[in-house]
Amino acid sequence: xxxxxxxxxxxxxxxxxxxxxxxxxxxxxxxxxxxxxxxxxxxxxxxxxxxxxxxxxxxxxxxxxxxxxxxxxxxxxxxxxxxxxxxxxxxxxxxxxxxxxxxxxxxxxxxxxxxxxxxxxxxxxxxxxxxxxxxxxxxxxxxxxxxxxxxxxxxxxxxxxxxxxxxxxxxxxxxxxxxxxxxxxxxxxxxxxxxxxxxxxxxxxxxxxxxxxxxxxxxxxxxxxxxxxxxxxxxxxxxxxxxxxxxxxxxxxxxxxxxxxxxxxxxxxxxxxxxxxxxxxxxxxxxxxxxxxxxxxxxxxxxxxxxxxxxxxxxxxxxxxxxxxxxxxxxxxxxxxxxxxxxxxxxxxxxxxxxxxxxxxxxxxxxxxxxxxxxxxx
Amino acid sequence: xxxxxxxxxxxxxxxxxxxxxxxxxxxxxxxxxxxxxxxxxxxxxxxxxxxxxxxxxxxxxxxxxxxxxxxxxxxxxxxxxxxxxxxxxxxxxxxxxxxxxxxxxxxxxxxxxxxxxxxxxxxxxxxxxxxxxxxxxxxxxxxxxxxxxxxxxxxxxxxxxxxxxxxxxxxxxxxxxxxxxxxxxxxxxxxxxxxxxxxxxxxxxxxxxxxxxxxxxxxxxxxxxxxxxxxxxxxxxxxxxxxxxxxxxxxxxxxxxxxxxxxxxxxxxxxxxxxxxxxxxxxxxxxxxxxxxxxxxxxxxxxxxxxxxxxxxxxxxxxxxxxxxxxxxxxxxxxxxxxxxxxxxxxxxxxxxxxxxxxxxxxxxxxxxxxxxxxxxx
Numbered sequence: 001x002x003x004x005x006x007x008x009x010x011x012x013x014x015x016x017x018x019x020x021x022x023x024x025x026x027x028x029x030x031x032x033x034x035x036x037x038x039x040x041x042x043x044x045x046x047x048x049x050x051x052x053x054x055x056x057x058x059x060x061x062x063x064x065x066x067x068x069x070x071x072x073x074x075x076x077x078x079x080x081x082x083x084x085x086x087x088x089x090x091x092x093x094x095x096x097x098x099x100x101x102x103x104x105x106x107x108x109x110x111x112x113x114x115x116x117x118x119x120x121x122x123x124x125x126x127x128x129x130x131x132x133x134x135x136x137x138x139x140x141x142x143x144x145x146x147x148x149x150x151x152x153x154x155x156x157x158x159x160x161x162x163x164x165x166x167x168x169x170x171x172x173x174x175x176x177x178x179x180x181x182x183x184x185x186x187x188x189x190x191x192x193x194x195x196x197x198x199x200x201x202x203x204x205x206x207x208x209x210x211x212x213x214x215x216x217x218x219x220x221x222x223x224x225x226x227x228x229x230x231x232x233x234x235x236x237x238x239x240x241x242x243x244x245x246x247x248x249x250x251x252x253x254x255x256x257x258x259x260x261x262x263x264x265x266x267x268x269x270x271x272x273x274x275x276x277x278x279x280x281x282x283x284x285x286x287x288x289x290x291x292x293x294x295x296x297x298x299x300x301x302x303x304x305x306x307x308x309x310x311x312x313x314x315x316x317x318x319x320x321x322x323x324x325x326x327x328x329x330x331x332x333x334x335x336x337x338x339x340x341x342x343x344x345x346x347x348x349x350x351x352x353x354x355x356x357x358x359x360x361x362x363x364x365x366x367x368x369x370x371x372x373x374x375x376x377x378x
Numbered sequence: 379x380x381x382x383x384x385x386x387x388x389x390x391x392x393x394x395x396x397x398x399x400x401x402x403x404x405x406x407x408x409x410x411x412x413x414x415x416x417x418x419x420x421x422x423x424x425x426x427x428x429x430x431x432x433x434x435x436x437x438x439x440x441x442x443x444x445x446x447x448x449x450x451x452x453x454x455x456x457x458x459x460x461x462x463x464x465x466x467x468x469x470x471x472x473x474x475x476x477x478x479x480x481x482x483x484x485x486x487x488x489x490x491x492x493x494x495x496x497x498x499x500x501x502x503x504x505x506x507x508x509x510x511x512x513x514x515x516x517x518x519x520x521x522x523x524x525x526x527x528x529x530x531x532x533x534x535x536x537x538x539x540x541x542x543x544x545x546x547x548x549x550x551x552x553x554x555x556x557x558x559x560x561x562x563x564x565x566x567x568x569x570x571x572x573x574x575x576x577x578x579x580x581x582x583x584x585x586x587x588x589x590x591x592x593x594x595x596x597x598x599x600x601x602x603x604x605x606x607x608x609x610x611x612x613x614x615x616x617x618x619x620x621x622x623x624x625x626x627x628x629x630x631x632x633x634x635x636x637x638x639x640x641x642x643x644x645x646x647x648x649x650x651x652x653x654x655x656x657x658x659x660x661x662x663x664x665x666x667x668x669x670x671x672x673x674x675x676x677x678x679x680x681x682x683x684x685x686x687x688x689x690x691x692x693x694x695x696x697x698x699x700x701x702x703x704x705x706x707x708x709x710x711x712x713x714x715x716x717x718x719x720x721x722x723x724x725x726x727x728x729x730x731x732x733x734x735x736x737x738x739x740x741x742x743x744x745x746x747x748x749x750x751x752x753x754x755x756x
Contacts, residue, residue, distance in 0.1 A: 132638065257635030257647060260510065260658040269635060272656045280638040280647055 003085040009033035016057040095355035100202035107198035116146035118225035121155025129232035134162035139282035141166025175217040177207040227252030233267030381463040387411035394435040473733035478580035485576035494524035496603035499533025507610035512540035517660035519544025553595040555585040605630030611645030
């Protein structure tokens with residue numbers, strides 16, 4: 001039941017900035033991605049699925065070289081390409097509407113399997129704000145939560161630093177290719193995250209920091225995380241975009257209050273007015289998330305990357321480890337069934353069911369009906 | 379349809395600390411308060427309506443002297459006794475569960491007819507907290523809202539000071555008799571409030587500041603007000619009692635956030651977690667209250683105490699100005715009717731209907747059924 005079985009074909013789409021939906025449509029149209037990539041320019045144009053720039057890129061000789069480079073990059077230790085729907089692709093991220101087609105990772109990819117909390121905020125934070133971000137991150141990381149942020153200066157940096165101090169470590173979601181670290185002043189922190197945590201990007205190697213990539217990147221920060229905490233944010237800031245995205249993804253949003261005379265607290269106050277939870281400590285967050293985290297935060301045994309990823313290392317992304325399990329399918333019959341019933345029957349968490357349903361829908365096994373109900377197709 | 383028509387009898391109960399419910403029960407039992415007060419000690423004991431201390435007080439010779447003093451006090455300019463149910467008794471206060479039997483006022487009693495906002499908080503506030511309380515009070519008073527507080531040091535004082543700067547002025551609800559001002563360090567402020575605002579108490583003249591009177595007093599602060607704003611409060615503080623009382627009275631509660639490292643912000647944060655609205659400015663409060671305040675906040679013409687209270691001054695609390703109007707009664711038939719329908723039919727605000735219903739119920743015109751429905755009795 002794997003969706004994408006050929007990594008070079010996927011990388012060809014990846015370097016041409018294809019979305020998941022475009023890839024699925026191409027696959028459906030041509031039978032497989034390999035066949036799609038053998039189609040003529042005219043055939044591809046006729047599908048009306050591609051933007052002109054993407055078409056141009058696909059037929060650019062440079063493309064093959066980029067795919068080769070990406071293949072080689074992904075064969076190095078601690079560097080991976082995770083296709084949507086594959087075993088190690090993070091389940092929470094898989095359940096969002098516009099999940100990335102392919103996720104590159106540098107560092108301890110197994111950290112992506114642990115529950116994460118996003119901590120974001122202003123690049124121009126106060127000293128107190130930085131201290132608060134680091135304290136929250138350290139406390140929650142000690143409890144086993146991975147701390148996810150965007151490697152920006154200010155709150156992001158403090159959050160990563162705090163996360164590195166606990167067992168949950170930290171996940172940096174960047175808007176550049178994984179072969180560079182931005183901003184330059186975070187070189188040392190970036191290298192430490194690659195060493196002890198994990199760095200993640202949906203952008204091809206070589207991608208420079210481009211303004212319009214940052215808001216797009218933010219959906220991954222919130223999408224990876226059970227919740228997003230905003231520590232100091234001005235009105236109309238990028239952190240509020242991440243928080244909005246988290247709300248749209250049905251995730252919890254937390255905000256730290258501050259003085260009404262601090263402009264960097266105004267974004268947090270706006271969020272609280274809109275329904276975000278006011279939090280004063282990491283404990284507040286753990287209590288709010290307790291039902292979702294259930295037993296996920298049991299102290300982890302020391303990471304055993306070698307064992308966990310021995311197979312992966314040898315068989316990097318063959319069809320074998322792209323196979324999927326969908327226990328939820330057995331509960332879906334030809335009569336429509338709703339989310340509530342699926343939760344009761346399967347005893348799976350909602351996000352896991354959502355993630356499975358999306359895959360089942362994309363792979364044509366189930367059909368989504370109105371009012372959030374599904375039925376089996378084959 | 380007046381409930382209590384004889385002020386000396388009411389004052390006899392007042393100086394003996396009778397509650398509204400006790401007074402009504404006595405009136406029902408004996409036919410009138412005058413007759414109740416002519417009953418023998420044995421007869422009164424048999425009713426089981428009085429506490430031993432109250433019985434003792436009623437038959438204490440000193441009582442008559444106290445009533446005479448209170449009568450004389452109430453005949454002075456700008457000093458009034460407002461019996462529950464009388465024309466000038468504040469309507470919002472009348473709608474709470476345990477409204478005071480009798481309210482003494484010193485100063486501009488007409489201010490009690492305007493919408494009020496309670497501003498309360500810590501006696502040990504920070505300088506910033508004091509500034510915030512004063513700013514909010516001044517802004518809202520400029521918009522015509524009376525600022526109600528407890529004359530304590532700290533936030534209360536700042537709120538009164540800010541309120542005095544606007545046209546809405548300020549209302550001090552005290553836990554002592556109105557012949558004294560507590561705390562002593564607020565003598566000058568208290569005198570200014572009596573001059574420009576109004577001071578209110580349910581306690582008999584001569585009552586000293588007693589610890590257990592303060593929480594009881596707090597229900598009047600919130601009960602007079604359309605909402606209560608808490609500016610800086612520690613956990614387990616008196617301000618949180620006022621906020622809790624406001625919530626129980628169905629009034630809005632607002633809280634100003636602060637740094638999570640400020641112990642005086644913790645009470646506010648707890649309130650926000652429990653559903654209080656986070657506010658950053660007076661404007662936030664006006665927006666939240668806009669539907670309740672409707673046109674009540676039109677700029678007022680300069681106070682014309684002489685005109686407004688000319689009748690009152692001459693006829694101080696005769697049966698005449700105790701008469702009540704209950705337009706709501708015409709919508710209540712022998713079939714049960716609910717609050718929603720009464721709001722639609724009468725086009726009156728909820729608190730006004732509640733207030734009228736309580737009076738109609740107490741005077742035996744309507745009966746309260748389960749599930750918040752009422753029907754007519756006669």
